[in-house]
Amino acid sequence: MDFNEEFIKFVDNDAETAENVIESKPWKILIVDDEKDVHRVTRIVLKGLTFEGRPIKLISAYSKEEALEILRKDKDIALAIIDVVMEDKHAGLDLVKYIRENLKNHKTRLVIRTGQPGYAPNKEVVLNYDINDYREKTELTSERLITVILSGLRSYRDIVNLEKEAESLKTIFGFATESTSETNEDIFLESSCKVVRNMAENYDIILNTKICEDYPEFHSNKKNFIHWENEKEFFVIFNSDTERQKVFCVSSEKPIPENLKNLLNLFLLHIITTVEKMRISNELNETLYEIIFTLGELLESRSEETGEHVLRVSNIVYDIAQAAGIEEHKAFEFKIASMLHDIGKIGIPDYILNKPGKLTDSEFEIMKEHTVIGYRILASSNKDIFKIAASIAKYHHENWDGSGYPEGLKGKEIPIEARITAIADVYDALVSDRVYRPGWPKEKVIKYMKDMKGKKFDPELLDIFLSKIVDKF
Incomplete structure (x- = not known):
């Protein structure tokens, strides 16, 4: 044959x-x-x-x-x-x-x-x-x-499956590394959806993903958990005592293979762990922000000024930062940190702090020390929020032309958070009543600030404030 x-x-x-x-x-x-x-x-x-x-x-x-x-x-x-x-x-x-x-x-x-x-x-x-x-x-x-x-x-x-699993593990590791700085839960979950879809594409599986709220059938005593409805559909449930329930919903037209399911479970556990850490961190941050705000109010009350100044300055700082293109989370840090811009006044004697008339030259030299005192108080912390606050406390009286204090920095030598706070602080101080004078009319304040453009204030940031922000305050 x-x-x-x-x-x-x-x-x-x-x-x-x-x-x-x-x-x-x-x-x-x-x-x-x-x-x-x-x-x-x-x-x-x-x-x-x-x-x-x-x-x-x-x-x-x-x-x-x-x-x-x-x-x-x-x-x-x-x-x-x-x-x-x-x-x-x-x-x-x-x-x-x-x-x-x-x-x-x-x-x-x-x-x-x-x-x-x-x-x-x-x-x-x-x-x-x-x-x-x-x-x-x-x-x-x-x-x-x-x-x-x-x-x-x-x-x-x-061999192909091993490559897919290696690629998926690389994706998981990369996402885990990149997502450590994310503080917005919704943004994190949306990004997680994309990663899940990309992982499935390696296996020629098309997944439909969405974030839903309040699935009554998933109300549970468990905080967060994964639920596989069948081989084509699963859910990740995020329960909370203080927030509305969120459900990460995923479905496929064809069965999800076992090796992909195992990788997805690994990634989903990472999502759950990250969200739990994020919520704990956010709760701690909210507590910290309340303490900072309360401390700022306390300092303002000591100088016989309303604590609302702290809140108004922080809101103006946040709006300028966002309008200037600074990332949202960083703009929020500027907002909170700016509440402590005058914390150094805790070391200034009451007779100077609350003097109704103009300060003498020697008294003004003592008053200027509040910038350095504030920096010393805040700089010892290794928390980012306090590092920013220390920078603002020290440099928010520096002037764009170099005529400010305590170091006479000029232009962009001055940290941007301090340049922004300087605009917010001066504006609110001038429109508000103080122990030594009544508040100025808004038009007068705006004219003064325009006159100080390129002298006291960063020209670009001042333009942003006057064109986009001032009408709100």
Whole structure:
């Protein structure tokens, strides 16, 4: 019995058939052989063969060069069955070497199939070339060919899955690293949705994601948990004593594979942990902000001025910062930190702090010390909010032209948080009643500030304040 006759023996009940398979992405198999009959017979044998619900697509190349052209363009060929003797005695082996060393393709499974083993002895080829199987054409019956094909596809599938899992783990690690600075829960959950969708795309799964509120069926004593409704749908439930329930809803048109499910569970646990930490951090920050505000009010009351000055200044600072393009979380830090801009006045004697008339030169020198005193009080903390507050306390009396105090800084040598606070502080101080004078009319204040543009105030920031912010206050 010759090769072709034995080769065509095909038992189709050992594999899935195409009629049982829905349309899906095929497994690509490259046949490299200069004999047309080999291609014809291979197609006959593999007709209707499928693997894991996906059909098989055969691609033919009749020379080493033709195969290289295909491999350069097509990066997802699962298996290549390569003849040794084609253009020359070692064309197939040269092709194997080029695939592995030049194309850096270590994923495609390579099977040597030769009709002339004398030119490429089994032991020598297996030892010296990065191949996955070696077969003589005479031994490859239809059943054995199918075994080689399915074994190669399983190996390729496992490699691809490992790559997908590695990529997903890289995504999870990257997101975990990048998200540590995020403080807005809604933004964090929206970003998490994108990561979940991207992870699924690696597995050719399209996920629909959305953030919902108040699912009565998920009201539970548990704080936060994951609920898999079925193999196509799951939820991450975030319960809270102080906030409305949030539910991270995810669904798919087709079943989510087990390995993707395991990775998703790992990532979802990270989401839950991060949200819990975020909520604890936010609660602590809110407590801290209340303490800062209360302290600011206390300092203002000591100087017989209303505590509302602290609140108004902080609101103006926040609006200017946002209008200047500063990130929201940083603008919020400026807002809170600015409440302590005059904390150094705690070290100024009452007779100077509450003097109804103009200060003498010596008294003014003492008053100027409040900037340095405030800095010393705040700079010892390693918290970002207090570092910003220390900067504001020390530098909010510096002037754009260098005529301010305590260091006579000029222009952008002055930290931006201090330049912003200077505008807010002067504006609110001038429009408000003080112990030594009544408040100015708003028009007079605006004229004064325009006159001080480029002298006392940062010109760009002042323009932002006067054009976009002042009408609100």
